[in-house]
Amino acid sequence: MKTGLQQSTSLRQELKINPRLYQAMDLLYMPLLDLQQHLKQELLTNPFLELVEPEDDEADAAEEGEETAEPENLAEAETGDEPEPEKSGDDDVDWESVLLDGFETGGVREETEQREWYEPVTVAAHDLADHLKEQVALLDLTPRQALLAEEFIGNIDEAGHLAATLDEIRDGVNEVLVRAAEELDVPAATPFSDDEVLAMLRVMQDLDPPGVCARDLRECLLLQLASLDARGTLAWRLVDEAFEELIAHRWSEVARRFGISVQEVQTAADEVARLDPKPGLRFAAPTEDYIVPDLIIDKIDGAYHVFLNDGNLPRLKISRSYQDLARDRKHFDTESKDFIASKLNSANWMIQAIEQRRQTMLKVMHFIVDRQRDFFERGIQYLKPLTLREVADAVGMHESTVSRVTNEKFVQTPRGVLPLKFFFSSGLSTSDGDDVSARGIKDQLEKLVAGEDPRNPLTDQAIVEIIQRTGVQIARRTVAKYRDQLGILPARMRKRV
Numbered sequence: 001m002k003t004g005l006q007q008s009t010s011l012r013q014e015l016k017i018n019p020r021l022y023q024a025m026d027l028l029y030m031p032l033l034d035l036q037q038h039l040k041q042e043l044l045t046n047p048f049l050e051l052v053e054p055e056d057d058e059a060d061a062a063e064e065g066e067e068t069a070e071p072e073n074l075a076e077a078e079t080g081d082e083p084e085p086e087k088s089g090d091d092d093v094d095w096e097s098v099l100l101d102g103f104e105t106g107g108v109r110e111e112t113e114q115r116e117w118y119e120p121v122t123v124a125a126h127d128l129a130d131h132l133k134e135q136v137a138l139l140d141l142t143p144r145q146a147l148l149a150e151e152f153i154g155n156i157d158e159a160g161h162l163a164a165t166l167d168e169i170r171d172g173v174n175e176v177l178v179r180a181a182e183e184l185d186v187p188a189a190t191p192f193s194d195d196e197v198l199a200m201l202r203v204m205q206d207l208d209p210p211g212v213c214a215r216d217l218r219e220c221l222l223l224q225l226a227s228l229d230a231r232g233t234l235a236w237r238l239v240d241e242a243f244e245e246l247i248a249h250r251w252s253e254v255a256r257r258f259g260i261s262v263q264e265v266q267t268a269a270d271e272v273a274r275l276d277p278k279p280g281l282r283f284a285a286p287t288e289d290y291i292v293p294d295l296i297i298d299k300i301d302g303a304y305h306v307f308l309n310d311g312n313l314p315r316l317k318i319s320r321s322y323q324d325l326a327r328d329r330k331h332f333d334t335e336s337k338d339f340i341a342s343k344l345n346s347a348n349w350m351i352q353a354i355e356q357r358r359q360t361m362l363k364v365m366h367f368i369v370d371r372q373r374d375f376f377e378r379g380i381q382y383l384k385p386l387t388l389r390e391v392a393d394a395v396g397m398h399e400s401t402v403s404r405v406t407n408e409k410f411v412q413t414p415r416g417v418l419p420l421k422f423f424f425s426s427g428l429s430t431s432d433g434d435d436v437s438a439r440g441i442k443d444q445l446e447k448l449v450a451g452e453d454p455r456n457p458l459t460d461q462a463i464v465e466i467i468q469r470t471g472v473q474i475a476r477r478t479v480a481k482y483r484d485q486l487g488i489l490p491a492r493m494r495k496r497v
Contacts, residue, residue, distance in 0.1 A: 027357050028404040032294045032309065039314045039354075048322045048347035052315035128160060128212075128283040129153055135207045148173055148192060148200045152213065160212045160280025161220065162201075170197045209279040217277055218243050224275045234260070234268040246272065249493040262497045293412040295365050295420075297376070304376060306365045308358055309412070316351050318344075363395045364405050368423050375423075376414060381444055383437040386424050436472055442482050444470075449488055454496035462491075 030038060043049050136149045151173040155164040164172070174191045181188035204213040210227035214220035221239045230236050238246050238254065245254045246269060255262045276282075296307045322344075368391070374382035388406075392399040406420035425439045445463060452458045458466070460479045467474050483490075 025401075025404060027353055028360065028401065029407060031408045031410075032292050032313065035357075036313055039316065042350055043314065043316070046343050046347050046350070048319050048343050049316050049350065050319040052317045126283070128156065128158065128280045131283050132156070132204075132207055132212070139203070144189075144192075145196075145200065145203075147176070148196065149204065151176070152200060152204045156213055156280065158280055158284055159278035160209065160214070161217075161278075162213050162215050165215075166194070166197050166201065170194065209276075209282065211276060211279040220277060220279070221272060221275050224279070225272075230271075234258075234264065235271040238265070238268050239272055249489070251497070266496060291410050291417055293410045293417055295361065295409070295411040297365075297369060297411060297413045299376070299414055304369050304373070306362060306369060308362065310358070316347075316354065318347055318351070360397070360401070361405055361409075364391060364397075364402060365411065365420075367391055367394050368420070372423055379415075381436075381440040383423070383425070383440045385426055385437045387426075388424065438482070441467065441472065441474065442486060445479065445482055446486060446488070449483075449494070452494075454494065457491040457494040459491045 027035065027038075043051065132153050133150075136146065136153070139149075141149060148169075151169055152162070155162060155169055155172075157163040170192050177189045177191065201213065205223055207213070211220040211224045214223055218239060222236070225231065225233070225236050225239065237258070242254045242257065245257075249269075251262045251265045251269070254265045258265070293309050296309050298305050298307065368386070369376070371386060371390075372384060374384065388399045388402045391397075392402045395402070406424070409420045410417055411420055422439075425437045444467065448458060448463055448466060460476050460483065463479050463483075464474055464476050467479070488494075
């Protein structure tokens with residue numbers, strides 16, 4: 001083997017993605033609220049960007065024919081005769097300091113920041129732990145019992161169930177006693193016993209809501225039945241003695257075991273079904289997930305029109321003051337010129353990228369509306385199968401671009417606010433050669449089950465035959481899969497007598 005330094009040439013292909021391309025992809029991915037925050041941040045970091053005020057629209061329109069194109073980079077800005085910048089009240093501002101250090105010296109953004117409005121949010125909520133602590137405070141407990149009760153409350157989950165074993169609670173509260181003794185330099189108190197922990201469990205399980213502090217679902221249901229004075233009833237026996245059969249809906253087996261009719265078992269099971277398996281959730285803070293649609297579809301004069309819901313989106317323009325500054329930078333050093341060129345190009349690119357996002361979303365939504373017109377007119381069963389590739393091919397974009405446009409975006413339609421992903425689903429063939437959406441088949445399956453005879457529920461094969469009579473080619477395993485996805489039980493578990 002020969003060693004030494006050698007030179008060689010090779011030819012290879014490399015794909016280098018411009019950082020701005022990554023940013024453009026991120027802009028496509030962002031939902032409306034995220035985009036609003038992103039643009040506000042850009043306004044703070046790029047001095048060449050500013051908001052378009054309502055009074056600026058008319059002035060910009062009047063001067064549109066007189067304006068010349070702004071330079072794309074520093075080299076273009078420095079060629080040719082440049083106009084003398086207008087004199088204004090900004091002459092007293094140290095522009096170089098503003099550009100390099102931020103807006104502290106210029107005050108350009110102060111008015112915008114004062115007008116910004118923040119939605120009031122809830123700072124505290126009365127949750128399950130607070131509800132339990134209030135009840136414990138009313139009990140006649142010793143300090144030792146109060147400490148143990150606090151340990152129990154800390155181990156109750158949001159659903160109201162006990163999330164730790166009694167041994168873990170005992171060990172946890174005993175560790176608190178040991179740490180307290182060490183900090184105070186006193187002998188440790190007597191450790192909590194199993195009997196004390198079990199006694200406190202009974203106290204906690206008597207609190208409101210009924211079923212709280214249960215160690216499992218079965219105990220939770222029994223606690224609720226006890227609060228209803230239903231001990232010893234058939235519903236109680238069903239939970240206490242035949243819980244596995246209850247879950248599996250094995251009514252006939254329970255009827256033989258208890259020596260009663262199947263109808264009596266089902267009536268008792270209905271009583272159990274009315275209980276709350278997660279009693280603590282009624283004290284959970286309500287979810288405040290606001291959905292702001294990115295697009296709006298309206299039917300006007302029989303035609304569907306697509307609009308962008310971007311009225312609250314900051315509209316950006318290049319700052320006139322900083323443009324004038326960019327034309328007269330002879331007294332700046334090289335570093336300042338590079339900074340100005342970078343920020344000016346970035347501002348121009350951001351405005352173009354926002355407009356490109358707008359056009360891309362409109363183009364994709366227009367195609368979806370054209371493709372799914374039957375859905376808007378007649379309902380979900382007429383939703384056609386659609387894939388990202390079909391949209392990408394139709395609008396001349398890459399499939400990944402369409403995926404970003406439709407991800408986490410919502411559209412307001414005459415049939416409600418829907419995620420854009422709603423319009424995409426696989427399809428099944430029909431006898432006449434057309435395709436039908438899997439989402440429409442699921443909707444049909446739900447309606448069939450809702451309208452079935454509970455004494456003779458539809459089997460998967462019966463559902464297959466009904467759907468096939470409409471011309472859709474579907475297999476029994478597909479029906480079973482859709483049924484599982486919809487959370488519908490098999491026919492034997494839906495049967496009533």
